[in-house]
Amino acid sequence: HRGVDPTGETVYKKTTSSTLKAAIQLGITHTVGSLNQKPERDVLLQDFEVVESIFFPCEGSNLTPGHHYGDFRFKTYAPIAFRYFREMFGIRPDDYMYSLCNEPLIELSSSGASGSLFYLSSDDEFIVKTVQHKEAEFLQKLLPGYFMNLNQNKRTLLPKFYGLYCVQAAGKNIRIVVMNNLLPSSVRMHVKFDLKGSTHKRRANPKEREKAVPTFKDLDFMQDMSDGLFLEADTHNAVCKTIQRDCLLLQSFKIMDYSLLVGIHNLDQACREQNTEAAAEGAMRPQVQKSLYSTAIEAIQTETGGVEPVDQTGGIPARNSKGERLLVYIGIIDILQSYRFEHKPFLPTQDTVSVHRPSFYAERFQKFMSNVVFKKVPGKVYFILFSHPGIQSGRPDLLLQSLPHSGSAVNTPTTPTFLSLTPTIHTLSHSQDTSMSEGEGGSETPSRHHDSSTPQRLDGAFHLGLIIKSK
Numbered sequence: 279h280r281g282v283d284p285t286g287e288t289v290y291k292k293t294t295s296s297t298l299k300a301a302i303q304l305g306i307t308h309t310v311g312s313l314n315q316k317p318e319r320d321v322l323l324q325d326f327e328v329v330e331s332i333f334f335p336c337e338g339s340n341l342t343p344g345h346h347y348g349d350f351r352f353k354t355y356a357p358i359a360f361r362y363f364r365e366m367f368g369i370r371p372d373d374y375m376y377s378l379c380n381e382p383l384i385e386l387s388s389s390g391a392s393g394s395l396f397y398l399s400s401d402d403e404f405i406v407k408t409v410q411h412k413e414a415e416f417l418q419k420l421l422p423g424y425f426m427n428l429n430q431n432k433r434t435l436l437p438k439f440y441g442l443y444c445v446q447a448a449g450k451n452i453r454i455v456v457m458n459n460l461l462p463s464s465v466r467m468h469v470k471f472d473l474k475g476s477t478h479k480r481r482a483n484p485k486e487r488e489k490a491v492p493t494f495k496d497l498d499f500m501q502d503m504s505d506g507l508f509l510e511a512d513t514h515n516a517v518c519k520t521i522q523r524d525c526l527l528l529q530s531f532k533i534m535d536y537s538l539l540v541g542i543h544n545l546d547q548a549c550r551e552q553n554t555e556a557a558a559e560g561a562m563r564p565q566v567q568k569s570l571y572s573t574a575i576e577a578i579q580t581e582t583g584g585v586e587p588v589d590q591t592g593g594i595p596a597r598n599s600k601g602e603r604l605l606v607y608i609g610i611i612d613i614l615q616s617y618r619f620e621h622k623p624f625l626p627t628q629d630t631v632s633v634h635r636p637s638f639y640a641e642r643f644q645k646f647m648s649n650v651v652f653k654k655v656p657g658k659v660y661f662i663l664f665s666h667p668g669i670q671s672g673r674p675d676l677l678l679q680s681l682p683h684s685g686s687a688v689n690t691p692t693t694p695t696f697l698s699l700t701p702t703i704h705t706l707s708h709s710q711d712t713s714m715s716e717g718e719g720g721s722e723t724p725s726r727h728h729d730s731s732t733p734q735r736l737d738g739a740f741h742l743g744l745i746i747k748s749k
Contacts, residue, residue, distance in 0.1 A: 305352030475646030
């Protein structure tokens, strides 16, 4: 459906991108305005099946303004239900209309495998995406269950759908959905991944790799970030719990072939690129999103507390295998693929293919995210100083330590440990007993027996080491 006309403008179903953007803005302005005239009430079952339609002739009408584009018709699906969804996420009608209609929509270059068009609102709040007929139809059927789930749990990594519309122009139906924006454009994504938990042909193609910031896939992640992303225990538990809950819902609707979109901002790399941390933070220009529960950090919080946000953009704090500080932005995407209308072949003997029965897909997805992508920094971290020749000076909060096998700490190659930003440092003396005693759960802790004499001085700089004690 997607192409380019002789002037270089994107064309979708015989309609130019500029015409489509104008039609979307005219239509949403009208439908949100007319909806404000209707009194608020509870959502009824029949509200999910309502479709409102309005004709926009070029010359205008009693209900619509004149415009310089071809005649078109604009349809709004389940307007009362979507108004309720928006209110649940704290989006007021005037804010919604202002975000989408006050400034031109920004066309994004990424079209994905489906060839869909993506637009971004000028305030970075919303994504507008074209969807296929069967996807729009499936979303309509999904709405009552989606409504029920949101009432029970607003904190989810699933897409937040704020509106479903259709532009009828040039004899074609162009269906669009308005969703939350997962990756704030004010924050530079140093690397992006689209992960399914599958390895069958799950590698970014050469064309994708030519982009400034390619979207890599599962095999790329396993190759380039084989150690995974390290999260504090509470954060890891919250992420895994949220993914598990969302997968259970998707499985119940027989949905599959969804992905986890992962955007990674490397704070330390940004500091190096900008020379100073202050410059890096200034370059980010964080813009607080207006809608509620729309960021990654909000999605994994519990109602009673949970993970506290560390920045205004809603990134989840993490570390890579080098110990560098990261902000990770995640969300589950492409959920409008139903097992019932999926045409790809079902191969029960190939566990690596992307398309499987929903229960198998959900289980594999959860395992991959919980065990391969996100790793838990185990236990509490205790720090000591011991000497090691050749250690280079540097910021301890950025340093990943690989402890010696025969030293005063125990570590495994597969479980890197990190120095915290505010470590408690203990010095070892000449007579200090650095032997290890077996603690609960088989973890090793330093012996309590030591004295307070002058720390031992050996050749080379003092080396920061650490010991992990399981909780």
